[in-house]
Amino acid sequence: MSIEHPPAKMRDSGHPRMALWLLVLGAVLLGGWGAWRTFAPQPGNARERIVEQQARIEALEQEVATLSRSDQISRQANADLQGTLAERDEEIAGLRADIAFYERFVGATGQRHGLGVHELKLSAQRDPQLWHFVATLTQNLNRGAVNRGRLTLSVEASDGGRMRRLDWGTLRQQQAAPGVEYSFKYFQQVEGDIVLPPGVKPVRVIARLVPAAGAPLEQGFTWGEATAAGPAP
Structure with a gap:
């Protein structure tokens, strides 16, 4: 009893079908990616927004630098003020000592001293x-x-x-x-x-x-x- 084999053309027909399906699938994927690129929502004026954000960053950095410098100046001014206040306190103390000294000799109740x-x-x-x-x-x-x-x-x-x-x-x-x-x-x-x-x-x-x-x-x-x-x- 002999077994019949299918013709060679029929045995090889599976490969072209697989290739065709792969080609169709690739085309579908490529088309989908292209459609997404085409129809996906895009930010308007993206380049202008980048430039605007960069300018904003630079402005904020400048503001931080200005505030830092202002803080440094304020600290120095406060230190100078404290020094001035200390000098004035010392001057006031000296003047009070002078007044007390003068009152001892000029005041009517001051103790009498000779030369x-x-x-x-x-x-x-x-x-x-x-x-x-x-x-x-x-x-x-x-x-x-x-x-x-x-x-x-x-x-x-x-x-x-x-x-x-x-x-x-x-x-x-x-x-x-x-x-x-x-x-x-x-x-x-x-x-x-x-x-x-x-x-x-x-x-x-x-x-x-x-x-x-x-x-x-x-x-x-x-x-x-x-x-x-x-x-x-």
């Missing part, structure tokens, strides 16, 4: 041997009376292990140097410069007042007291 040196301050200059002094002279014992005279200084110092007293002429580098003149009713600040010889170690400074009428008087201050920083009266 004297209320304060003596020395400050170092660039030259290590040169010192500037400011002496505050006061009196309220003789109200309304004018006190006139001269002020001189001397310094007790250690020189090579020995104590010596440097007189006014030595400190002024002029043996016949006149004293600093003063003339006041209640108080006055007089000032000048002194020069210390090299190598000496000052220990004490003595202020000597020689009034036009009356006996001279002396007041001593330690070098530490005279050179300590402090508010002027």
Whole structure:
């Protein structure tokens, strides 16, 4: 019994059909993609919107930079203001101290004091041997009376292990140097410069007042007291 086989043409017909179906499917997919590209919703003026968004970004970045700079300026201005307020507070405190100082000598209830040196301050200059002094002279014992005279200084110092007293002429580098003149009713600040010889170690400074009428008087201050920083009266 023989088995019949289909003709060769019939056996091969499946391949062309498969290829045809694949071709049709590819065409359908391609067509669908093209239709989607054609009919899908597109944002209007996309390029203009991109440019607009970019401009907006740049504007926001500029605004942030401006605000940052403004904050920095505000911080600096606030720091300057705080410094100014501190200076004003210090100035007010100094003025109040001045008023209290003046009231002690001018006020009717102030304690009476004769002629004297209320304060003596020395400050170092660039030259290590040169010192500037400011002496505050006061009196309220003789109200309304004018006190006139001269002020001189001397310094007790250690020189090579020995104590010596440097007189006014030595400190002024002029043996016949006149004293600093003063003339006041209640108080006055007089000032000048002194020069210390090299190598000496000052220990004490003595202020000597020689009034036009009356006996001279002396007041001593330690070098530490005279050179300590402090508010002027």
